[in-house]
Amino acid sequence: MKYIKLNFIFGALLFASTGSYAQQEVIDTAAFSRIRKAELSSSQIPQIAHYLTDVSGPRLTNSPGYARAASWAVATMKKWGMTNAATEPWGTFGKQWEVQDFSMMMRAPYNAQIRAYPNPWSPGSTGLLQGEVMIITSAQAIDTVYLNSHATGFKGKFVLVTGEAADYKKDFEPSAERLADTALANLKDTYMVSRSMIDMYTTKYLKIFKTADRILKNAGALAFISAGRSNVNGTVFVQGRYGYKLTDPETVPQVTMASEDGQKIKRLIQSGQKVELAMSFTDKTSTEDTNGYNVVGEIPGTDPKLKSQLVMLGGHLDSWQAATGATDNAAGCIVMLEAVRLLDSLGLKPKRTIRIALWSGEEQGLLGSFGYVKSHFRDGVKFTVKPEQAKVSAYFNLDNGTGKIRGIFAQNNEKMKPIFEQWLKPFNDLGATTVTMANTGSTDHLAFDWAGIPGFQFVQDPIDYETRTHHSNMDDYDHLMIDDLKQAAIIVASFVYQASIRPEMLPRKPLVNETFVFDGF
Numbered sequence: 001m002k003y004i005k006l007n008f009i010f011g012a013l014l015f016a017s018t019g020s021y022a023q024q025e026v027i028d029t030a031a032f033s034r035i036r037k038a039e040l041s042s043s044q045i046p047q048i049a050h051y052l053t054d055v056s057g058p059r060l061t062n063s064p065g066y067a068r069a070a071s072w073a074v075a076t077m078k079k080w081g082m083t084n085a086a087t088e089p090w091g092t093f094g095k096q097w098e099v100q101d102f103s104m105m106m107r108a109p110y111n112a113q114i115r116a117y118p119n120p121w122s123p124g125s126t127g128l129l130q131g132e133v134m135i136i137t138s139a140q141a142i143d144t145v146y147l148n149s150h151a152t153g154f155k156g157k158f159v160l161v162t163g164e165a166a167d168y169k170k171d172f173e174p175s176a177e178r179l180a181d182t183a184l185a186n187l188k189d190t191y192m193v194s195r196s197m198i199d200m201y202t203t204k205y206l207k208i209f210k211t212a213d214r215i216l217k218n219a220g221a222l223a224f225i226s227a228g229r230s231n232v233n234g235t236v237f238v239q240g241r242y243g244y245k246l247t248d249p250e251t252v253p254q255v256t257m258a259s260e261d262g263q264k265i266k267r268l269i270q271s272g273q274k275v276e277l278a279m280s281f282t283d284k285t286s287t288e289d290t291n292g293y294n295v296v297g298e299i300p301g302t303d304p305k306l307k308s309q310l311v312m313l314g315g316h317l318d319s320w321q322a323a324t325g326a327t328d329n330a331a332g333c334i335v336m337l338e339a340v341r342l343l344d345s346l347g348l349k350p351k352r353t354i355r356i357a358l359w360s361g362e363e364q365g366l367l368g369s370f371g372y373v374k375s376h377f378r379d380g381v382k383f384t385v386k387p388e389q390a391k392v393s394a395y396f397n398l399d400n401g402t403g404k405i406r407g408i409f410a411q412n413n414e415k416m417k418p419i420f421e422q423w424l425k426p427f428n429d430l431g432a433t434t435v436t437m438a439n440t441g442s443t444d445h446l447a448f449d450w451a452g453i454p455g456f457q458f459v460q461d462p463i464d465y466e467t468r469t470h471h472s473n474m475d476d477y478d479h480l481m482i483d484d485l486k487q488a489a490i491i492v493a494s495f496v497y498q499a500s501i502r503p504e505m506l507p508r509k510p511l512v513n514e515t516f517v518f519d520g521f
């Protein structure tokens with residue numbers, strides 16, 4: 001007792017004598033302890049994860065799987081007693097699409113199953129297609145002069161793009177990792193995509209892809225198959241380049257194949273053998289409802305003066321479709337849903353209103369969050385801010401896989417560093433220690449940052465996100481680290497609650513008048 005008192009006085013003197021210390025945050029550590037205890041004793045994370053992945057299925061934007069997950073999230077938030085739980089349209093997305101049937105076999109020189117997946121929004125095959133394989137290189141695949149001059153050769157063929165075989169020396173390295181203290185101390189800007197990179201993609205490469213695909217379609221090719229060298233060890237990364245917009249041109253069926261199968265076919269052809277494939281592929285495409293939808297829900301604030309203000313949290317609910325998008329990004333949605341469930345079930349009384357938002361269209365260029373921000377907070381063309389923009393204290397995002405929280409990106413907001421350092425202290429024992437000034441990109445907090453609202457993404461352990469699960473056929477429930485998600489839910493719930501009771505809103509960076517980096521997708 002004496003020690004504590006002396007220490008307190010000494011601390012107070014020190015504080016008074018320097019005067020330059022950052023403002024002391026009044027932290028509700030009792031609430032933090034209750035949140036931690038509740039999560040560790042009665043977590044709902046396994047159940048939420050099961051419904052968002054196994055039960056909903058792949059959640060490609062506007063697909064039936066996305067709709068299942070969104071309906072479940074709305075119904076569940078209502079069941080928990082949250083208010084204003086609903087889906088909210090954010091603008092036009094495009095087609096609804098899902099795979100109903102797909103198989104690929106090698107038929108010559110012998111029968112063998114091929115490990116392959118249809119690309120999202122690809123048209124189906126209208127019946128069983130069988131034909132010879134013709135191989136082109138990845139350089140030839142985007143060389144429209146080459147494709148045009150060889151067009152007659154593509155008729156009735158499966159056009160397969162393969163390059164070099166993979167480097168299997170990588171198998172000697174672990175596929176999953178946690179961040180070392182040295183890595184945390186030296187975090188740099190991460191996942192940054194510049195305006196010029198996006199312009200290069202949308203105005204140059206996307207046009208080339210569309211032209212190349214049109215040449216193959218007009219030439220009568222059976223399908224376009226890519227077997228990139230990263231698709232090894234049973235892990236196949238499957239994305240769609242375009243095809244969801246009503247204005248997108250029709251292509252031949254688009255397929256992604258395991259590298260080992262692609263290399264085998266290439267060696268067979270090189271040794272003079274004729275290789276034939278057979279493919280059956282049925283898709284279901286609809287244009288009945290072309291709107292994109294986010295999911296929102298609220299815990300009302302309890303302070304008469306502050307309840308009109310908001311603290312927001314979220315992550316993107318959409319995924320790719322070769323698996324159930326467990327780490328990208330059911331994980332983020334699981335944590336955010338669990339965080340609001342904890343706050344609600346503990347009867348904590350947030351002063352500001354807490355609003356969760358689960359986005360769609362993130363994988364196509366942060367479409368859902370940017371659409372939401374445009375309709376609520378800031379005009380995308382004139383850059384004028386709307387009244388609601390002044391009422392949001394902060395937005396917290398989670399979208400870097402299943403790894404636990406090791407800190408937070410202050411997103412170059414220097415006033416936030418001392419605040420977050422104080423908030424994070426009670427979680428240092430859980431491995432969350434780092435507040436970095438660095439920026440991170442490529443996910444939905446950027447839309448808020450652009451609108452002048454403090455938007456943050458947490459620093460997470462990578463685990464096997466980059467090597468195994470991100471956009472792959474392996475992104476299923478089994479790759480979730482449930483204990484890591486519990487740790488993340490404890491920290492997110494505490495941060496959101498703390499932001500809701502803080503006397504002032506969180507400090508902002510100056511508003512910048514520039515086009516949103518992902519605008520134009």
Ligand SMILES: [Zn+2]
Nearest residue numbers: 316328329399
């Ligand atoms: Zn993601």
